[in-house]
Amino acid sequence: MSIDLKQEFKNKQYQNVSEYINKVLSLIEKEEINQEEAAWITKETVEGFRENVNPGFLAYRKTVTKDGQFAAVEWSDNGSCFKDVNGKEYIDCLGGFGIYNVGHRNPKVVKAVTDQLKRQALHSQDLLDPLRAMLAKILGEITPGDLKYAFFTNSGTESVEAALKLAKMYSKRTTFISTTRAFHGKSLGALSGTAKGMFRKPFLPLIPGFRHVPFGDIDMMKKTFEVCSSVGEDVGAVILEPIQGEGGIILPPENYLKEVRELCDQYGSLLIFDEVQTGMGRTGKMFAAELYNVVPDIICLAKAFGGGVMPAGAVVATENVFNSWFDNPFMHTTTFGGNPLACAAAIATIGVLLEEKLPDRAAEVGEYFLQELKEAAKGQEDKVLEIRGQGLMIGIEFHEDEIGYEVSKGMFDHGILVAGTLINSKTIRIEPALTISYEEVDKVVSTFKQVLSQVKK
Structure with missing residues (x-):
């Protein structure tokens, strides 16, 4: 094919894409859609997953029939519910795996984000951005104990990654203890702490130095500390979900978290609480750490942190731990973490959680x-x-x-x-x-x- 014919083909291709984009944007603009539009959206969604996203989702989702003739395609949401493209309403008891703590499209969170969007969507990366400072101050006030400094992320696995790196820089130790049934995310560092072999095996070897012990077994935790110390592989940190979420909603035995805290203090190790799922009021306290009267050295947040409107996460640590990043704040960074829209959403979310108790x-x-x-x-x-x-x-x-x-x-x-x-x-x-x-x-x-x-x- 000649260069001119190739360019003509490419131009035609771009024209078709532009027409498709305009149709999609016109549907997004509409408050209500008709039956014909709903059918088109459903067809495009199923075909798009099959051809361009991942056909495995069609087999996995219980909302899609075996042969794919029908699929429940979500389209709008409000309060405790969402609607599919055909207008059927569902009570959402999954909550995006725990992101909708303040409800779907909470008006105060939406307003904060849209107000910020009218002024500035993203920050320049060079000047000081005010909402990051204000949100960090708020977190310093509401998190347990002397947790003080915050680093902002886009997701739970990013929060865990930041926490692991922070722990390594603080102590220079490379051994971590996690637990069976743990889920901390699927990036390489977070996956090293995650327990399920199905997710781990294809990516081995993962980050070295991780040991897994049974969740709730304080005796095995003690023995692991002892062995690591005796062979010169001192434990840098223990990472735990106070209540295991993906593991099957597993509550810790009485006094277990306190005893883990005591072990960490005894061996000079840090305690990291992964509160990505348990945080922001989910368990009956703002943070599950408060349920058990245990203060970690580092806490990881995400999911509900952005109010179900923006992807947002955070790591909050004590000054003693966080100061290893003071000399070089660029040791760990993220382009979009702590952006103005995410910070506006998180600030409003915390406001709603407090005001509405x-x-x-x-x-x-x-x-x-x-x-x-x-x-x-x-x-x-x-x-x-x-x-x-x-x-x-x-x-x-x-x-x-x-x-x-x-x-x-x-x-x-x-x-x-x-x-x-x-x-x-x-x-x-x-x-x-x-x-x-x-x-x-x-x-x-x-x-x-x-x-x-x-x-x-």
Whole structure:
């Protein structure tokens, strides 16, 4: 093909892409779409996932039929719910894996972001950006103990990466202790702390120096500290989720976190709490660390930190730990972390959590939710192994994976979104907005009871 023909083909290709873009933007602009538009969006979504995103999602998502003729495609959201392109409303008990603590499209968070967007979207990277300083000050006030300095990220795995690097620079030690069933993210450093072999094996070897011990087993934790010390591989830090999320909503044994804190102090090691999922009011306190009266040296935040409007995360550390980055603040950086829109969202989110006392509400509604689910499961002990949780972080564990799948699929068909965990597929999670109403809770419980009774072993 000649150069002129190639250019003509490329021009035609660009023209087609431009027309497609304009059609997409015109749909985004609309407050309401008709049936024909909804059908086009569904078709384009399924085809796009199959041809350009990853066809594996079509097999994985319970919201897509086996042959792909129909798919639930989300289109709008508000409060505790979202709607698909056909206008069907769902109570969201997955909550984006715990990002919608203040609800979907909370008006105060949306306003803060749009107000900031009208003035400046991103920062120059060279001058001092005010919202970063203000958000860091707020975090210094509300985080436990003497946590003080903040570094901002875009996601949970980035927060974990920053925490691991900060711990290494502080102590110059290279040994970390994580736990079984842990989930800390999927970038190489975070994945080194994550427990599930399925995610780890394709990328081995990972970051050296990580040891995994059973979550909740303080004796094994002690022995690991002792062995590491005796062979000259002193532990730099222990990284833990105070309550394991992806592991199946696993609560720590009584005094376990306090005893881990004492071990870290004894051996001069840091304690990192991964509160990406437990933070921002989810468990009935602003941070799960407060539930157990334990102060970490570093805390990792993300998910709900951006109010369900902006991707945002943070690492907050004590001055003693963070000062290893004082001499060279460019030792660890990120282009978009702490950008003005994300900071505006996080500031507004914290404001809503405090003003509306949502952590307290999570404790109250969560206790009611948990007890009602347990009551609904009575007589179905051959299907349900355990229902457990803290605040609005609840797990329903079944005897078999297939039962959990059938229950979650059945609830989805009735307009309620729940999902399994990445570590333990037998457990489905309940992580709704902290603003969920009692009426919505009752609907979820009654639907769970109905669906569970219809599922066969």
